[in-house]
Amino acid sequence: MNQKRRGRRAAGEDTRAALIAAAREVFVEKGYDGATVRAIATKAGVDAAMVNHWFGGKEGLFAQSVLQLPFDPAEILKRVLDGPVEEAGERIVRTFVTVWDATGGGTFAALIRSVTSQPEVANALKSFLINAIFKNVLAEFGVEQRELRATLCATQMVGLGIVRYVVHFEPLASVDIDTLVKVIAPNLQRYLTGDLD
Amino acid sequence: MNQKRRGRRAAGEDTRAALIAAAREVFVEKGYDGATVRAIATKAGVDAAMVNHWFGGKEGLFAQSVLQLPFDPAEILKRVLDGPVEEAGERIVRTFVTVWDATGGGTFAALIRSVTSQPEVANALKSFLINAIFKNVLAEFGVEQRELRATLCATQMVGLGIVRYVVHFEPLASVDIDTLVKVIAPNLQRYLTGDLD
DNA sequence: GCCATAGTTCAACAGATGTTGAATTTATGC
DNA sequence: GCATAAATTCAACATCTGTTGAACTATGGC
Numbered sequence: 001m002n003q004k005r006r007g008r009r010a011a012g013e014d015t016r017a018a019l020i021a022a023a024r025e026v027f028v029e030k031g032y033d034g035a036t037v038r039a040i041a042t043k044a045g046v047d048a049a050m051v052n053h054w055f056g057g058k059e060g061l062f063a064q065s066v067l068q069l070p071f072d073p074a075e076i077l078k079r080v081l082d083g084p085v086e087e088a089g090e091r092i093v094r095t096f097v098t099v100w101d102a103t104g105g106g107t108f109a110a111l112i113r114s115v116t117s118q119p120e121v122a123n124a125l126k127s128f129l130i131n132a133i134f135k136n137v138l139a140e141f142g143v144e145q146r147e148l149r150a151t152l153c154a155t156q157m158v159g160l161g162i163v164r165y166v167v168h169f170e171p172l173a174s175v176d177i178d179t180l181v182k183v184i185a186p187n188l189q190r191y192l193t194g195d196l197d
Numbered sequence: 198m199n200q201k202r203r204g205r206r207a208a209g210e211d212t213r214a215a216l217i218a219a220a221r222e223v224f225v226e227k228g229y230d231g232a233t234v235r236a237i238a239t240k241a242g243v244d245a246a247m248v249n250h251w252f253g254g255k256e257g258l259f260a261q262s263v264l265q266l267p268f269d270p271a272e273i274l275k276r277v278l279d280g281p282v283e284e285a286g287e288r289i290v291r292t293f294v295t296v297w298d299a300t301g302g303g304t305f306a307a308l309i310r311s312v313t314s315q316p317e318v319a320n321a322l323k324s325f326l327i328n329a330i331f332k333n334v335l336a337e338f339g340v341e342q343r344e345l346r347a348t349l350c351a352t353q354m355v356g357l358g359i360v361r362y363v364v365h366f367e368p369l370a371s372v373d374i375d376t377l378v379k380v381i382a383p384n385l386q387r388y389l390t391g392d393l394d
Numbered sequence: 395g396c397c398a399t400a401g402t403t404c405a406a407c408a409g410a411t412g413t414t415g416a417a418t419t420t421a422t423g424c
Numbered sequence: 425g426c427a428t429a430a431a432t433t434c435a436a437c438a439t440c441t442g443t444t445g446a447a448c449t450a451t452g453g454c
Binding site: 031033034069112113114117123126129132147148151152154155156157158160162163164166167168169170171172173175182183184186187190191196 | 201231275309312313316319322323329342345348349351352353354355357358359360361363364365366367368369370372379380381383384386388393
């Protein structure tokens, strides 16, 4: 009963967009390997062959859905830089957790779930966290040892993401944002501007 | 030409042990889904059917190889508790990184690579990090908010593991242990005994 | 030395997966 | 309006997956 009529549809049904939306959901939940083209197509309400038609294959769809971040690095950077240096840790934790929480942690979980099988995902994560955010922040603050500090910041934020969104260790997984900022920000602040020796 | 003669082999060839060793390597590198029974069997130099014969299937082999930690939680806990409270952070970072480095990061990477598809791995990680180590340490130190502190410690250590062993962000991925201890231990110490408010 | 048994390989299966080409239907350009 | 092109579904393929049962062979108890 679910069989659809063949041939071109009426205008207005944007199959491409539907696939991207569905792909985001499924990739987030299952990771690259676990997600199947058929599952994505079914969720989008179209045939699996559409993935090849519009994106050239599974990899193309992945690149166009998950790797295209749904938030703007420049916007995040602006938010993080807007305020006194000594409160940058707070702003970073609050900004990231707010953004990540908004998608139920899915955005973050998708990255981690796929980091294993897709090397490009590790690069995307690096481009975003290290290059687009932390290095710029540190350059703005004029501190030394920026490379090391940037990766240290990454350990804290990535670890926070894993514990909160992937493995769900309580109470951290459910604690409210204000508490999270209060307990974690000082540690991040040390990585940003504190004494490392 | 590679075809082996059928039937029972001469004594001394421990197929079971060979499979476990090979499984550890392959699961570490590919994660649970990415690792195939055939690849593991080939690496062990035996037929894929041996996996079912000895372990009842892929899951059984996974449980007997990766989930059987190659280090003893009690031993680690003892090392961590042996010394002044205010240096516990240092001992934790040093102990963990030493153990993880010893396997080239493979032990840790295996857990993370499999955390996505195997819920039991998340539980194993929680049992080990939170229950076996951090909660005991915190109980010994007699601080408050142990559950929250334990998960905070987990964010730092898991994040460190990911950045050093999975995504390999430099310079942190290659920095020596002493430096790592120096820069990270103070943050861990705050999560253990510091003021969270 | 005989023989049941445990260890091993082999061939094959059933299911799933990404992809492809043909068939079919609608939209668009002229 | 008509012809071409675009969009879509469908059926099928080749490949890979974990698993199974049968066939074969060395071991070890007697």
